[in-house]
Amino acid sequence: MKIKKGIPIYDQHDKNGFYGGKFGGNFVAEGTLKPIQDLTKLFAKLRKDKKFLAKKEQLFKSYLGGETPFFKLKNLTKYLGGAQIWCKDVSSLKGSAHKGYHATINALICKMSGRKYLCGDTGAGMFGKNLAMAGKHLGLKVKIFMGTKDIARQSVNVKFMRDAGAEIVPVDSGSKTLVDAVSECMRYYVSNCETTHLAVGSAIGANIFSKICVYSTSQISIELKKQLIQQFGKIPKLKLINVIGGGSSALGFWNEFIDYDKKHVELIGVEAKYAAPLATNAKLSILHGAAQYCLTNKDGQISPTHSLSAGLDYPGSSPMHGFLKDAKRARFTFASDKEALQAFKLVTKLEAIRPSLEPCHAFAECIKIAPKLKKDQIIIVNNCGEASKDKKIFLKELGYYPS
Numbered sequence: 001m002k003i004k005k006g007i008p009i010y011d012q013h014d015k016n017g018f019y020g021g022k023f024g025g026n027f028v029a030e031g032t033l034k035p036i037q038d039l040t041k042l043f044a045k046l047r048k049d050k051k052f053l054a055k056k057e058q059l060f061k062s063y064l065g066g067e068t069p070f071f072k073l074k075n076l077t078k079y080l081g082g083a084q085i086w087c088k089d090v091s092s093l094k095g096s097a098h099k100g101y102h103a104t105i106n107a108l109i110c111k112m113s114g115r116k117y118l119c120g121d122t123g124a125g126m127f128g129k130n131l132a133m134a135g136k137h138l139g140l141k142v143k144i145f146m147g148t149k150d151i152a153r154q155s156v157n158v159k160f161m162r163d164a165g166a167e168i169v170p171v172d173s174g175s176k177t178l179v180d181a182v183s184e185c186m187r188y189y190v191s192n193c194e195t196t197h198l199a200v201g202s203a204i205g206a207n208i209f210s211k212i213c214v215y216s217t218s219q220i221s222i223e224l225k226k227q228l229i230q231q232f233g234k235i236p237k238l239k240l241i242n243v244i245g246g247g248s249s250a251l252g253f254w255n256e257f258i259d260y261d262k263k264h265v266e267l268i269g270v271e272a273k274y275a276a277p278l279a280t281n282a283k284l285s286i287l288h289g290a291a292q293y294c295l296t297n298k299d300g301q302i303s304p305t306h307s308l309s310a311g312l313d314y315p316g317s318s319p320m321h322g323f324l325k326d327a328k329r330a331r332f333t334f335a336s337d338k339e340a341l342q343a344f345k346l347v348t349k350l351e352a353i354r355p356s357l358e359p360c361h362a363f364a365e366c367i368k369i370a371p372k373l374k375k376d377q378i379i380i381v382n383n384c385g386e387a388s389k390d391k392k393i394f395l396k397e398l399g400y401y402p403s
């Protein structure tokens, strides 16, 4: 399986929406084929539309807050005594996570398609929060599907969404987590696609949904590339570490670096230990409209997952990650709940950043590998979410939350 040079990862699919002829596609109910085709045409047009591009730039800059910081974690570097550790602090965005990018772009597409209603799924509540905010900003009515287990464990974001005027639809079926929320949201869309735009919370779903998502989150690597040139005068030897749930932050963090040789820019994806289809060589399966590596049981049914982190508690993975895995361009591993919690403790004691549970998994991998590497090696961790939504969990599990 080969990656084409000079083409963004989200555009590397064939005419049927498959990456590497194998991942993705459009496995959707008959009634949604036409709206999906219409959305595909609309998005292709909007990407070249000056008005859309100007509005995108304006929203990213003045509404989401513009370029996110990139800086060295000097204390962590010194403490671990190996590679230099740097941070792309995406958590500093207005909505405190990378989900701001695709929530905002989806709200803009909804508006430009003449629709007033926006629906989406959420696990950790970061996408829901950002969708509620973007909907409010652009005058749209927002409906968010969320598992009841996640509603209970991410109550800070639930309150935020409700205060922002969004309706939360509790999903009490199956595991009561993200996988069920996505299914319910897609079901709702099937019967309401004439009036409602579907915003999928990660780089998953039928081809166009994952494409819109990664087109939006790629802002992270567009900025990072410029920041690296400013800082080092070139693209130095890098290891880019990112957590993976569905895969939207990692793909956005990596997109501009896909063409580099893996010895020059290594891409490392970190899943949650018991929700790790990529790292554990799970089978190819179909979930939420796309072929992907997915945790299944011996009968081929979707397996339950576990993670303390609601944003990672998902059995599937983006088709684009399946493609990167088979092309051997990215390396996938996992971190346990305990490792993520310990990473939170160490990072917040040493540095003035507050990673949520999700990016703590990326920090856990960084903590494992940095001491074994030379001092001229640069590791960059995408701190893609801010911790306050997880305060209750950190206090319960660690008895610690920094002031």
Ligand SMILES: Cc1ncc(COP(=O)(O)O)c(C=O)c1O
Pocket: 097, 098, 123, 124, 125, 126, 127, 201, 202, 203, 243, 244, 245, 246, 247, 248, 249, 250, 310, 311, 312, 356, 358, 359, 384, 385, 386
């Ligand atoms: C802060 C944060 N990081 C990471 C994730 C995982 O999702 P993805 O892999 O799509 O970035 C989530 C999901 O909710 C999240 O809220």
